[in-house]
Amino acid sequence: MSGDERRGRDDRAQDARRDARGRQRGEARAQGRAGRTTAAPASRARAGDAARGAAYDTLRAVEGSDAYANLVLPPLLRERRIAGRDAGFATELAYGTLRLQGRYDAVLAQASSRPLDQVDRPVLDVLRLGAHQLLGMRVAPHAAVSETVGLARERVGAGAAQFVNAVLRRVAEHPLEVWLTRIADAADPGGEDAVARLAVVESHPAWVVRAMRESLVGSGRSADELGALLAADNLAPRVTLVARPGLVSVDDVAEQTGAQPAGLAPTALVMSGGDPGDVPAVRAGLAGVQDEGSQLVTLALVAAPVAGADERWLDLCAGPGGKAALLGALAAQRGARLVANEVQPHRVRLVEQALRAVPSDAVEEVRTGDGRRVGEQEPASYDRVLVDAPCTGLGALRRRPESRWRRTPADLATLSALQRELLASAIAAVRPGGVVAYVTCSPHLAETQLVVLDAVRAAARAGTAVEVLDAAPVVAQVAPAWEPVAGRQDVQLWPHVHGTDAMHLTLLRRV
Numbered sequence: 308m309s310g311d312e313r314r315g316r317d318d319r320a321q322d323a324r325r326d327a328r329g330r331q332r333g334e335a336r337a338q339g340r341a342g343r344t345t346a347a348p349a350s351r352a353r354a355g356d357a358a359r360g361a362a363y364d365t366l367r368a369v370e371g372s373d374a375y376a377n378l379v380l381p382p383l384l385r386e387r388r389i390a391g392r393d394a395g396f397a398t399e400l401a402y403g404t405l406r407l408q409g410r411y412d413a414v415l416a417q418a419s420s421r422p423l424d425q426v427d428r429p430v431l432d433v434l435r436l437g438a439h440q441l442l443g444m445r446v447a448p449h450a451a452v453s454e455t456v457g458l459a460r461e462r463v464g465a466g467a468a469q470f471v472n473a474v475l476r477r478v479a480e481h482p483l484e485v486w487l488t489r490i491a492d493a494a495d496p497g498g499e500d501a502v503a504r505l506a507v508v509e510s511h512p513a514w515v516v517r518a519m520r521e522s523l524v525g526s527g528r529s530a531d532e533l534g535a536l537l538a539a540d541n542l543a544p545r546v547t548l549v550a551r552p553g554l555v556s557v558d559d560v561a562e563q564t565g566a567q568p569a570g571l572a573p574t575a576l577v578m579s580g581g582d583p584g585d586v587p588a589v590r591a592g593l594a595g596v597q598d599e600g601s602q603l604v605t606l607a608l609v610a611a612p613v614a615g616a617d618e619r620w621l622d623l624c625a626g627p628g629g630k631a632a633l634l635g636a637l638a639a640q641r642g643a644r645l646v647a648n649e650v651q652p653h654r655v656r657l658v659e660q661a662l663r664a665v666p667s668d669a670v671e672e673v674r675t676g677d678g679r680r681v682g683e684q685e686p687a688s689y690d691r692v693l694v695d696a697p698c699t700g701l702g703a704l705r706r707r708p709e710s711r712w713r714r715t716p717a718d719l720a721t722l723s724a725l726q727r728e729l730l731a732s733a734i735a736a737v738r739p740g741g742v743v744a745y746v747t748c749s750p751h752l753a754e755t756q757l758v759v760l761d762a763v764r765a766a767a768r769a770g771t772a773v774e775v776l777d778a779a780p781v782v783a784q785v786a787p788a789w790e791p792v793a794g795r796q797d798v799q800l801w802p803h804v805h806g807t808d809a810m811h812l813t814l815l816r817r818v
């Protein structure tokens with residue numbers, strides 16, 4: 308028996324011990340909880356239906372009203388009083404289905420008697436939810452099929468339910484490994500198109516796969532890492548907290564949460580469970596939920612050496628304020644003052660909220676304004692400037708389950724033009740000897756290295772000399788575990804290597 312066959316058999320044996328929600332059968336009994344459920348079987352089934360219904364409604368909102376899943380689902384769960392394990396099930400079902408939609412559509416295309424483009428969208432969404440339960444969540448197959456058919460009957464009608472039943476039964480005939488081989492072979496029958504294979508197996512648009520390969524190579528890593536990177540995009544990110552220095556200690560946050568040090572940024576902790584919104588330090592604004600990469604690039608800006616005064620800092624694109632809150636806490640420790648700028652008024656309010664626990668003498672102003680104008684309005688006025696530029700977010704695909712299907716290459720042209728203007732403005736706003744951190748949560752070369760190259764050249768043409776600093780020793784100073792990449796002065800983080808979003812950082816000094 309091959310390893311895959313054995314794994315498949317073990318998985319199926321394990322599946323047989325799981326209930327309709329994918330929980331281990333007998334687990335409750337083992338934990339002494341047997342017999343405690345007072346709900347009648349019918350109402351227990353309704354609770355499962357509620358979670359599936361919430362996941363379905365989220366998918367419909369994402370498709371029908373261009374909504375963001377992570378903004379739709381949490382309020383829906385609160386409204387319908389879906390909590391605990393049911394909420395966890397609904398979240399994994401909705402987000403996992405959206406992330407892996409490309410993979411599941413390829414499977415469904417083979418299992419369906421009808422071409423998928425002739426299947427009504429609501430029915431297709433039900434099928435995708437069924438496929439994720441069968442192939443991504445290890446819900447017992449009979450339960451995944453029957454509960455999803457029930458959902459189809461309730462939401463889209465009896466005829467559609469029969470179709471869903473037939474298709475999902477075919478999906479259930481094979482384990483995931485068999486389907487992955489089949490869809491890869493269908494996408495790349497000649498065995499020559501690695502991008503087409505990875506795109507369908509790891510569920511990313513082909514243009515994103517190509518861009519990620521270029522970004523890996525362009526940032527000094529191997530193209531061989533591509534599969535691991537794409538696979539990491541398909542996993543739910545760990546919940547990371549920041550203990551804002553001077554406001555709360557890492558030890559105090561660890562004590563309140565049981566969270567463990569994340570490993571790179573000294574301010575970062577990883578939660579193993581629970582709701583961060585329940586943590587007293589988070590409620591008080593002393594700590595926050597923040598990706599470790601975001602913490603690291605902010606700490607690096609503050610650790611970069613500047614000659615002379617170090618009193619006035621600018622966050623040019625501050626909303627919703629995660630990095631501004633960390634900068635503000637660090638500014639308070641240094642005796643510096645922060646100006647936080649953001650173009651969208653509703654996001655300015657979020658910045659104010661994020662900064663609520665930062666001592667007021669460390670926050671000069673939170674303002675609404677176009678960052679592109681700051682350089683001409685306040686030339687050579689700041690000692691440190693952060694440009695956390697609006698970007699495609701291709702480095703945070705784990706967090707935004709639907710975004711990979713929404714983004715198009717055309718977004719790059721618009722965003723990279725804006726990024727160039729914002730970086731040019733930051734260079735004009737920093738004083739000679741001061742430092743600019745250019746940051747994106749995208750590793751796309753058109754948003755990172757090319758923007759920096761163009762901005763440095765444009766500044767030189769305008770008579771402003773700028774040097775690119777070697778960011779590696781600066782990052783290593785704040786994060787001793789950091790391993791620099793040979794030949795690169797900028798820093799590119801990766802989910803499959805560092806467990807962070809794929810954040811980019813270039814440090815520049817105005818000469």
Ligand SMILES: C[S@@+](CC[C@H](N)C(=O)[O-])C[C@H]1O[C@@H](n2cnc3c(N)ncnc32)[C@H](O)[C@@H]1O
Nearest residue numbers: 624625626627628629630650677678695696697
């Ligand atoms: C990547 S987000 C910044 C995230 C933020 N630094 C944080 O850590 O919470 C980019 C922000 O830039 C803002 N933005 C877009 N265009 C801008 C402009 N012309 N001037 C200033 N901010 C802008 C967006 O509204 C968005 O809030």
